[in-house]
Amino acid sequence: MKKQICLTLGLLIQATAALYAQSKTEQDRAAIRSLGGYYKVTFDYAETFAPDTAYKNHPKYHASGYEWAVVEEESPKKIVIQHILVTGDTSVIKHWREDWVYEENNLVTFDKDNTWKKVNLKPAEVKGRWVQKVFQVDDSPRYESLGTWVHVDGRHEWHSECDAPLPRREFTKRSDYNVLRRGNRIYLTANGWMFEQDNQKIIRSATEDKLLVREKGYEEFIKADESKFNYAKSWWKTRKSYWTSVRQVWDDVYAQHAQVKLKGKTDGKLLYERLFDLADQSAKEKWDTAKNKLEINKVIENYLEII
Numbered sequence: 001m002k003k004q005i006c007l008t009l010g011l012l013i014q015a016t017a018a019l020y021a022q023s024k025t026e027q028d029r030a031a032i033r034s035l036g037g038y039y040k041v042t043f044d045y046a047e048t049f050a051p052d053t054a055y056k057n058h059p060k061y062h063a064s065g066y067e068w069a070v071v072e073e074e075s076p077k078k079i080v081i082q083h084i085l086v087t088g089d090t091s092v093i094k095h096w097r098e099d100w101v102y103e104e105n106n107l108v109t110f111d112k113d114n115t116w117k118k119v120n121l122k123p124a125e126v127k128g129r130w131v132q133k134v135f136q137v138d139d140s141p142r143y144e145s146l147g148t149w150v151h152v153d154g155r156h157e158w159h160s161e162c163d164a165p166l167p168r169r170e171f172t173k174r175s176d177y178n179v180l181r182r183g184n185r186i187y188l189t190a191n192g193w194m195f196e197q198d199n200q201k202i203i204r205s206a207t208e209d210k211l212l213v214r215e216k217g218y219e220e221f222i223k224a225d226e227s228k229f230n231y232a233k234s235w236w237k238t239r240k241s242y243w244t245s246v247r248q249v250w251d252d253v254y255a256q257h258a259q260v261k262l263k264g265k266t267d268g269k270l271l272y273e274r275l276f277d278l279a280d281q282s283a284k285e286k287w288d289t290a291k292n293k294l295e296i297n298k299v300i301e302n303y304l305e306i307i
Contacts, residue, residue, distance in 0.1 A: 025102070028130060028149040031156045032079050032100045035186075035193055036071040038229050039221040040064070045169070047201075050213040057213065061169055067095065067221065068229045070236065072244075077102040082243070084232050092235045094243065094279070096142070099133040107131060107144045108254060110163045112178050112204045115261040116141045118254075132160065132184070137168075138272035139246050140262060141254075145184055157187040163202075177201040177212045195219040238283040245293045246275060249300055261305040271303040 042064045047057040066086040073080035083095035105121040130149060134142045147160030164180045165171065183198035197217035203210040253260060262271065278299060282292055 024128070024149075024151070027151045027156070028102070029076075029079065031149055031151070031158070031188060032081075032130070033071060033074070034188060035098075035221075036069045036081055037192075037221075038224045038226045039067045039069065039192055040224040041067045041222070042218075042220050043169075044219075045197075045215055045217040048214045048216050051211055055213060058174075063169075066224055066228055068232050068236075069221075072240075084229075084236055086229060086232050090231050092232050094137055094239070094276070096137060097135040097139060097247075099135070101131045101133065103127060103129065104131040104133075104146075107146065108133075108141050108260070110141070110143055110165055110179070113261070114165065114264075115259065117259045121146070130158065132158070132186075134164075135250075136272065138275045139243070139250050140271060141250075141260065143182065145182070147184070155187065157185065160184045177203050179204045179209070189220075192221040192223050194221070239279050241287050241289070242279050242282040242292065242296075245289060246296050246300075249293060249296045252297075253300065253304070263303045263305055266302055271300070274299045274303075 043062065045061040050057070068084040068086065070082045070084060071079065072082045079100045081098050081100070083097065085093040085095040087093065103123075103126045105123065105126050107119045107121065108116045109119050110116050126146065128148065129146055131144055131146050133144045136142050143162050143164035145160035145162035147158050149156065149158045161181065161183050164182050166174065166178070166180055179202040181200040181202050183200075185194075185196040185198075187194055187196070195218070197215070197219075199215040199217060201212045201215060203212055264270065266274075275296070278292075278295065
């Protein structure tokens with residue numbers, strides 16, 4: 001009888017744990033899905049502290065616009081959200097993309113000098129956790145960061161830390177550091193969500209990392225009127241298939257190479273300029289997936305330095 005009770009109790013514990021895990025994962029998925037929508041977004045960054053007292057903080061950064069976060073793909077273990085930035089009535093930019101992947105053990109991590117390396121994690125390191133994979137406007141790598149969603153006392157939050165290249169607001173203006181160590185915190189709010197950051201601007205050499213200055217960042221997404229995005233919807237409809245093919249080409253690149261290094265300008269243009277030009281061209285023509293993927297692959301390969 002005692003043995004039977006122990007067996008029954010054990011099965012009950014296992015069933016309860018499985019139910020909790022399922023419930024927790026669904027809470028995670030609901031939180032991630034809620035990042036999609038129509039938003040007024042503000043970007044605020046300020047440098048705060050430098051070890052060198054002679055260092056002078058750079059000016060604060062502020063920008064704003066309207067952003068449509070489109071849930072492009074959804075499955076039990078993956079949610080893809082594409083951001084579309086709206087800066088005027090007919091001014092639209094394909095912005096950053098975030099892929100959320102559950103218990104992903106293959107990460108593409110930033111090193112320095114436009115170089116990313118694959119890292120394999122153990123199952124225990126990723127259990128119950130989500131990777132947020134963030135991509136540049138041309139769907140090239142930016143950073144991938146592992147963290148746990150927490151749901152407690154009505155709060156829904158996700159924290160992580162990772163290395164990344166310089167942000168777009170600085171990479172053409174500064175060369176005094178080469179790695180941004182991001183402290184990421186995403187949390188839901190009553191009228192949207194907040195992307196709060198505690199960043200470190202790092203000077204990385206072959207032998208050490210040296211802190212240049214710390215930085216505080218806030219990207220606040222506040223729900224906005226959907227009608228502001230009518231032009232963006234029609235604009236994205238004509239380009240969606242093209243950018244799906246771009247994502248697929250990049251997936252092949254990651255699958256084939258342990259390390260990826262990107263070149264800067266080639267023949268006077270950056271990669272995103274080439275891919276944006278091709279996107280505009282594809283929007284005017286009948287979409288041919290096979291033909292256009294070959295062209296996309298040709299463009300991307302021209303900017304790769306395989307290590």
